[in-house]
Amino acid sequence: MIDLDVKLRQAEFAALVGISQPAVSGLVARGIILSGMTGRQMLLAYCGHLRETAAGRASESEFDLVAERARLAKEQADRIALQNEVTRRELAPVHLIEQVLSQAGARVSGILEAIPGMLKRRLPTLSATDVELITREVAKARNIAAAVTLDDLGIEAPDEEEPA
The missing domain is CATH 1.20.5 (Single alpha-helices involved in coiled-coils or other helix-helix interfaces)
Structure with a gap:
């Protein structure tokens, strides 16, 4: 019978718990069992390690x-x-946001396109040159709005990496 209240050699402890002496040496190297422990302390430390490993709180692999x-x-x-x-x-999903922005853009575009005709009707004194100038400026605004990207808004596009 083994006296657990005395210090055990690694080979004796290995025989007690059914593992090899190199396995015990590995436990000592990892700090699970400390040299100078009694057989009882070694057994408690080893069993505690096994419980932690089984519970998933410690890993050997x-x-x-x-x-x-x-x-x-x-x-x-x-x-x-x-x-x-x-x-x-x-x-919200990107495709939904794109759809909403597209519909909003179409509505705004319709309003912008109506501005030159509305001004011509309300202000008959406007010359054809004035109406053409207004039409060009409205077209510029409409084209800028149509070409807006997430970069222009200061928003990162999804699934894209920032340039280095």
Whole structure:
């Protein structure tokens, strides 16, 4: 019978818990078991390590379950935050925004195109040259509005990287 209240050699502890002596050496190297511990302390530290590993709070492999769970939790929180923004109508799909802006642009374009004719009817003293000048200026404004991009508005386009 092994006395757990005395210091055990690595080989003795390995035989007690059913692992190899190099595995115990690895536990010592990682600080899970400290040299100078009694057999009881080694057993408690080893069992605590096994519990942490089984619970996913500690990892021995390249696949770090703790980090992966944290990453998954962050992604889920981000998804829920986006859903909340959509629910509160703070966020809308790009295609919907494009559709709304296109309809608004068409309505504004119709109003702008009517300005020269309306001015000619209300102000009969305007010459044809004056009406042509107004028509050109309205066309410029309409073309500028039609060519607006997200860059012009100071908004980053989705799925595009900033230029270096």
